[in-house]
Amino acid sequence: MRRILRDLKIMLMTNLWIVPVVAALVGALFYFVAPPPPMHARMATGAPSGGYHAFAERLRDELEKQGFTLELVQSRGSQDNLTKLESNEVQLALVQSGQELNVSDEEREKLAGLGVMYREPLWLFTSRKVKFEHLSDLMSLRLGVGTENSGTLAVTSALFEANRIDSTQYPATWQKVGGSRAANALIAGELDAAFFVGPAENALIQRLAASPDVRLVSLRRTSAYLARLPYLSELQVGEGMLDMAQNTPESDIVTLGPVATLVSGESFHPSLTPLILEAARTVLKNGSLLDPAGQYPARPPLSLKTLSEADYYYDKGLPILQRYLPFRIASLADRYIILAIPLLVLLFPLFKAIGPIYQWRIRARIYRWYKHLREIDQRLYKGTLPNDLSAEISRLEQLEDELARVEVPLSYSNELYELHMHLRYMIERLQSYQQRELKSQEAS
Structure with a gap:
């Protein structure tokens, strides 16, 4: 068990370089991801006794189940609602169809239709x-x-x-x-x-x-x-x-x-669209005296631009994650998944390189010792070693002691022991060469 823990420690220490790399990539993910949508919005509703206000109260109660707060703002009617949208006093408003034609094209471009809620x-x-x-x-x-x-x-x-x-x-x-x-x-x-x-x-x-x-x-x-x-x-x-x-x-x-149209202003977060429309569908699911069940919400009038999120909702329904998860969790996951895909694309080759790099770094601990053996071997071949080899032998024995303190995983022990054998071989070779030299000097 102790050996396994030591090998694990060696592996972690050898691959510490990947920690700052992954931290930088994850930091970039959090930096570039869009902030989560707010869980609060203001909606202009008209007079308290009107149909707009009654519908808005039901919508507010339904949204509360998702932890979303819809603040209702009383107004003097559709035209006043448009004014409040243009001034960003509210993010949502119920507007009677045709009223949007009374604003300039420039101001109308800032508005978006989320859907028709019911007929009026x-x-x-x-x-x-x-x-x-x-x-x-x-x-x-x-x-x-x-x-x-x-x-x-x-x-x-x-x-x-x-x-x-x-x-x-x-x-x-x-x-x-x-x-x-x-x-x-x-x-x-x-x-x-x-x-x-x-x-x-x-x-x-x-x-x-x-x-x-x-x-x-x-x-x-x-x-x-x-x-x-x-x-x-x-x-x-x-x-x-x-x-x-x-x-x-x-x-x-x-x-x-006309029809009652839910309209959003510039300050409305588009990601809230499916949440709002699904709550409206729940409120209107049973229909009314004049509107059949399940008919509303419906696509907004052509006089208003439509958010892409609204188009997706009418074509395919709720986004996949929001079908199974609460809105707050699903919206966060959706944002991070979009940026996590390129992050994984970058991390895949990075983690794939861990094995070869780890192998190279472990073997580098062993192979760097061969540099000394190679130098001595070349000097033996060229005959440039000094007459007194005691210093070289002492140096190799010192290296042998240092080598005994080198730690490598168990799977690389064979290469470490081979180095021990080669080092001992070189020491014995020098000792043999030294003895021949001494005998040669005594004979002469």
């Missing part, structure tokens, strides 16, 4: 006494078109502009109100009609659907609107879909609506 129907509720066929019928009514900078106002303005009615032509009876304020006014009879945008499950929409004082009406000429406003989509709403007890709507209707 445009609901037109009117009082029971109102007769509605076309948007022009609203000109004489007290109408709520949505609050300033809201997604509702953006959609209604686009519809009115398609009918050549711009904001300068809005009647004085039209009010820029929306949300709870518009719903309260409509139910109280202070408004004749009002537009709302939000999921069918939204508490505000459900409240209006359950009210006996208002009714949900259908939009017409949807094909004409879609041809002019491609960021909208058509939605079929069946009879009683919103409220079966109140039978809202009273018959099958058609409406239009």
Whole structure:
């Protein structure tokens, strides 16, 4: 056992040169690898009573299971969300499709669409006494078109502009109100009609659907609107879909609506994309009243660039490591594996050279002694040795003593003993030569 430990010690001491080499390569790996993505992000969500905020709360709770903190930031709507993204106040935001067209191309290039989360129907509720066929019928009514900078106002303005009615032509009876304020006014009879945008499950929409004082009406000429406003989509709403007890709507209707798109800004770490999208898929897996199960998230609108990580997710799903490991571990492993491959390529020939180098260094401990024997042998051949060989013999005997203290692994002992034999042979040869010289001198 002691011999084995001694051989191991010799091997380690002989190959100590590889320690700084490997340390330098590993140091380079840690230096050049990208830092891990942050486990925190801020997301603009809109008003607390809106559909965006409700979805963001569910997304936040799902991300907490992975140890990720999503901080929700209230805003005044989609346009405000875009402003917060452009100023890097938040990293994520829900934005109504079509709103991105209102920013400059330069600013839009800084944004990226992660995916469509769900559809946002445009609901037109009117009082029971109102007769509605076309948007022009609203000109004489007290109408709520949505609050300033809201997604509702953006959609209604686009519809009115398609009918050549711009904001300068809005009647004085039209009010820029929306949300709870518009719903309260409509139910109280202070408004004749009002537009709302939000999921069918939204508490505000459900409240209006359950009210006996208002009714949900259908939009017409949807094909004409879609041809002019491609960021909208058509939605079929069946009879009683919103409220079966109140039978809202009273018959099958058609409406239009944008989609809620999750958008990232410049400060968003792209590696978080699969984590966010997978959490969104879990939140939306059961679908909704209008969206089938498993349909969302979906690819973002073409008006926004898509991150390569999002493309990979929609094409192939989660990265392989994230399918089996927690996100934090998988993301670290993924980064180090990328740089570990070239590191292994460098280390493979390095470790392959350990054997020959080790063999050469061990044998060098033995073979360097042959230099002295070779010198004496050449001087014997040339006849240049001094008459008195006592000094040379003493020198070789001293070398023999030093050689006894040389340590080599057991597998190289035969070469060490051969050196002992050769050294002893040279000593005996010199001693024999010395005796012949002495006899020759005595005879003369």
